[in-house]
Amino acid sequence: MNPKTIKYASRLSSLSAALLLMMSCGGTAIVSTPVENIDNVPLKTAELTQAEKENWGHLDLITDTIPGMSVDKAYNEIIGNKKGETVVVAVLDSGVDLDHEDLDGVIWTNTDEKPGNGVDDDNNGYVDDVHGYNFLGESYNEQLEYTRILKLKLADASTRALAQAKLDEEKQESLQNKSRYEQILQAVREADKAVAQHLGKEDYTEEDVYNIETEEQTLQQHKAVLLQMYNFKDSIPEVIEELENGIAYFSERLDYHFNLDFDGRTAVGDDPYDITDTDYGNGNPMPRDEDETHGTHVAGIIAAERNNGQGANGVAQNVKIMAIRAVPNGDEYDKDIALGIRYAVDNGAKIINASFGKSFSPNAEWVYDAIKYAAEKDVLIVHAAGNDGLDLDKPENPNFPNDQKGTAPEIADNVITVGALESKYGADMVATFSNYGKVNVDVFAPGGKIYSTLPGNEYDFMGGTSMAAPAVSGVAALVWSYYPKLSASEVKQIIMQSGLTTKSPVLVAGDQSKATSFDGISRSGKMVNAYNALIMADKVAKGKIKL
Numbered sequence: 001m002n003p004k005t006i007k008y009a010s011r012l013s014s015l016s017a018a019l020l021l022m023m024s025c026g027g028t029a030i031v032s033t034p035v036e037n038i039d040n041v042p043l044k045t046a047e048l049t050q051a052e053k054e055n056w057g058h059l060d061l062i063t064d065t066i067p068g069m070s071v072d073k074a075y076n077e078i079i080g081n082k083k084g085e086t087v088v089v090a091v092l093d094s095g096v097d098l099d100h101e102d103l104d105g106v107i108w109t110n111t112d113e114k115p116g117n118g119v120d121d122d123n124n125g126y127v128d129d130v131h132g133y134n135f136l137g138e139s140y141n142e143q144l145e146y147t148r149i150l151k152l153k154l155a156d157a158s159t160r161a162l163a164q165a166k167l168d169e170e171k172q173e174s175l176q177n178k179s180r181y182e183q184i185l186q187a188v189r190e191a192d193k194a195v196a197q198h199l200g201k202e203d204y205t206e207e208d209v210y211n212i213e214t215e216e217q218t219l220q221q222h223k224a225v226l227l228q229m230y231n232f233k234d235s236i237p238e239v240i241e242e243l244e245n246g247i248a249y250f251s252e253r254l255d256y257h258f259n260l261d262f263d264g265r266t267a268v269g270d271d272p273y274d275i276t277d278t279d280y281g282n283g284n285p286m287p288r289d290e291d292e293t294h295g296t297h298v299a300g301i302i303a304a305e306r307n308n309g310q311g312a313n314g315v316a317q318n319v320k321i322m323a324i325r326a327v328p329n330g331d332e333y334d335k336d337i338a339l340g341i342r343y344a345v346d347n348g349a350k351i352i353n354a355s356f357g358k359s360f361s362p363n364a365e366w367v368y369d370a371i372k373y374a375a376e377k378d379v380l381i382v383h384a385a386g387n388d389g390l391d392l393d394k395p396e397n398p399n400f401p402n403d404q405k406g407t408a409p410e411i412a413d414n415v416i417t418v419g420a421l422e423s424k425y426g427a428d429m430v431a432t433f434s435n436y437g438k439v440n441v442d443v444f445a446p447g448g449k450i451y452s453t454l455p456g457n458e459y460d461f462m463g464g465t466s467m468a469a470p471a472v473s474g475v476a477a478l479v480w481s482y483y484p485k486l487s488a489s490e491v492k493q494i495i496m497q498s499g500l501t502t503k504s505p506v507l508v509a510g511d512q513s514k515a516t517s518f519d520g521i522s523r524s525g526k527m528v529n530a531y532n533a534l535i536m537a538d539k540v541a542k543g544k545i546k547l
Helices: 004-024 035-039 050-058 073-079 146-154 157-199 206-210 217-229 236-257 296-302 336-345 362-376 467-483 488-497 530-541
Strands: 087-093 132-134 321-327 351-354 380-384 415-421 443-446 452-453 460-464 503-509 515-517
Touching: 004 321, 004 336, 050 073, 050 157, 050 443, 073 296, 073 467, 087 296, 087 336, 146 157, 146 351, 157 217, 157 236, 157 351, 206 217, 296 321, 296 452, 296 460, 296 467, 321 336, 321 467, 336 362, 351 467, 362 380, 380 467, 380 488, 415 467, 415 488, 452 467, 467 488, 467 530, 488 530
Parallel strands: 087 321, 087 351, 132 321, 351 380, 380 415, 415 443
Antiparallel strands: 452 460, 503 515
8 A cells, every 4th residue: 555556546536437448448531422313413415525525534424414523613612722742643654845845844843853964863773863763764666575586486375376476466457557548648638639629729618518419429428538527627627637646547557566686775775585685775854756645644633733824634633753764665575664663662652643554564473473562662653454345354455554453452552543434424325446454454544535745835635445445544533632641542443433434335345235333343433533533532531430
């Protein structure tokens, strides 16, 4: 689940469906909202306003008929002017834009380190780690893990056979999709040129195209192509840009992810399969590529400066973001993740957001040991469930890193795995891309089309369980800020137990044949709710209830 895959998968999903079709042709007294109230909520039929689109994850189900986390309600009715303690949240991800106008005030600083002097001033093993650390050096593009397994023969014959099957399947799919996009792009460009010539202007509207009357069959076909594209974008230039992005995405998959001859690690200079080789990377966790946006987007969901007149509000105030660059455009290395977790723990993070994942993990034990280490130090890890629309409880659908092997008992009680919700309450509120599982997924949270920060003082929507995980990290930080004596396990259980549920059936993977009960697709059966979490945290902290 590399960053660029998430970015383009979410942005191209609706258009892809059309293309494939074309090719075939405070003072409250309650702890939780009663489920009967939720199930009687009228379905929202009106289109979301722009303000609602940009903030839906913070809205309230009962008041707004949108399955948000009641963040605004929590600030208005519970937090108010209360002062909380600062919580450090590590964003273990791609690079984070430390200079972003909506993040520069919430970036963690290692005050014991002197910037830019090339010396490990605080003797923590990392040079110039002023705002975090960069385990990727100057590299960005990478292979997928199963490609590396085949190239380096990292696993047994059975695992290599699974890796080969996966590579063959996805490589062929990318080849086909690239070819389809190229064909559609050619058709759209030809139609665009012909219609512009017919209308006598390049800047035409959907209405202009609709009103074309002609007996010429070729022009009729061009008109039909463009009208279909208007179902998904407001203008043909936007359609062309989207198609070009798709072609670039599938080309990258072929050039890097599936390419047995590519080696992105050369620029780093370490042995990624030697956990004792730790003298690598540098202290600059900023993005290295213009498409390296994922970490910045995640950081903004957690902690973009609230109510400062800029583009987005993070879930939590009183947060400092520790940036740890460890996730490339491809699959992350187990070594980087294990060392990244340990770095975060050793340098004061209370929460680690892990919005990444993969289906093969040759050195999973390194990560399991790091998770256990975090548990010993009372650090919470929030992990994205993944974007393949799969049941993670099935043995053929592993998603690493995880906190249990298959459906066996958890190795520690400090990891919370998050599936994604869409903004439309009802049968379709589980995002079609979201993985699920009664054992391996803990909760669901807003993850579809989330508005947040991008590098260069930009903002945009992105979707994925990668966006749902930081929403939960933000709620965890909010709880810990006001109830700092709670343990990581208690914060996890509060988030799981205080959420909202529903008796209404939902679809998973967007499949009509997979209608199921909402409480059957995660361990808690709940939607995360910040308002309820704070109420429950208060009662746990005061000893009024036990978890």
